[in-house]
Amino acid sequence: MRSRTEPSQGEPSRAAGALARYLPIGVLLLAWELVTRLGWVNPFVFPPVSEILLRWIALIGDGSMFTPLKDTLWRALTGLAGAIAVGVPLGILMGRQRWAEWFFEPLFSFAFPLPKIALIPLFVQWFGLFDLSKVMLIFTDCLFPLVVFSYHGAKGVSPIYVWSAQARGASRWRVLRRVVLPMALASVYDGVLVAVVVALLVAVVTEMVSGGSGLGQTMIRAYRYGDVRTAFATLLTISLIGAALYRVAQALRGRFLSWHVGEA
């Protein structure tokens, strides 16, 4: 917004900022390239960065990266969407209703430190080797940050706002929709940002452990063939979609919460 009013000043400093930020990474990649090209390390074990990029382009180009990418993304997003649909209402209920807080809060507190991926064998047994067990584990793991952040968000809403709405005769439902929900939204969204990261991580781990296509399985197959280039290229894809998902989630946050005090 600000750069539009004074574009002549905004643009160069922004470009300089980007340069200052990405130049060191460029230097690092160049050093990586040089060290491997000079033969200081075994290129089969640690290939030059240019060859990894070429492999990445080749894998994208011939379409062989597409199916695993689609599978991983689909699983992560389905699990995440389910967790948002269940976790946010549950967390808000816990924040507003005594009985729900009494019952669920200790359960989530107890189960929080449990590494949920330890449940992979159990989930495989319950939901099979394929998509469902993976999606269900992603759902379960994402549920925790969403419930906890929504709960704290809803609980932190100052009673003064609730009272004043009630005093004006707002119904329970209306208080929830017009007061509690908007005020809890910032915290809910912090939970979404955590869950986005968790969703991709769990998707990749379940694919590595129980197979069935996806980028995680591509990594494991590359390991079995000792194909470091494909492993690096797949890692690049995973990291890129991780960064992209996070950016999209952040951008949506800015859109939904632009009115919020926390969003300067």
Place this chain on the structure above:
Amino acid sequence: MTTPRRTWLGPLASVAPLLIVLAAWQLASAAGALPKAVLPALTDVAKALAALIGSGEIFPHTLASLARAGIGLAVAVVVGIALGIAMARMRVVRLAFEPFLLLIYPVPKPALIPLFMIWLGIGDFSKIAVIALGCLLPVVTAAFNGARSVDEVLLWSARARGVSERRLLWRVVLPATLPQIATGVRTALAISIIILVSSEFLSSQEGLGYLISSYGGVGADDSMLAVVIYLAAIGYALDRLYLAALRRFMSWHAFAH
């Protein structure tokens, strides 16, 4: 987190929901509503856990897992604190290491396991290396942010009294940064267990993750669940122990009330 009423019923009230769920689990199993193939009875899981502990079978696996996670975490804490503070205080160090950290930041760390298995084999070394790398980021970030935000007044007043730069680091910067580091290490502790279990699922002959996947593989669900619960208890106990240690050794700081 806070109980609404602080009476003698307080602790009981917070355990009650858990007891209700466990009782419902046991009742459903006993009534035959929950087939053994889906979920073994709670009592069977308890028996399996007692057998695993009684026979001593679980202890070498515990030791193997704790050693991997512990060494990886320790390396990350030592390197992370040193690197984070050095990056905050010396521009050269920051320029040299920041790109590396930015590059590995968006990588879901367990996805590095296959690469490290190619480089370092499927033994302990590759697991420890991924754990160390995964735990490094929260520690470095915490130490860096902490050291950068040390109150300048503290530094000036120490310098004005003729304190050497080295002593300044040990007596002023490090203590002032510790609270932030403590939070970073707690995150790292949780990360270490996640990477540990993932790596032991993928390749291992020993360790709690191996035990879970091998019991799961042969359909010994009661033993598998027993190890899962045992692992959760260890994770929980480590976190509590860490917080208790913080409260004891950092009692001077406000956050450890």
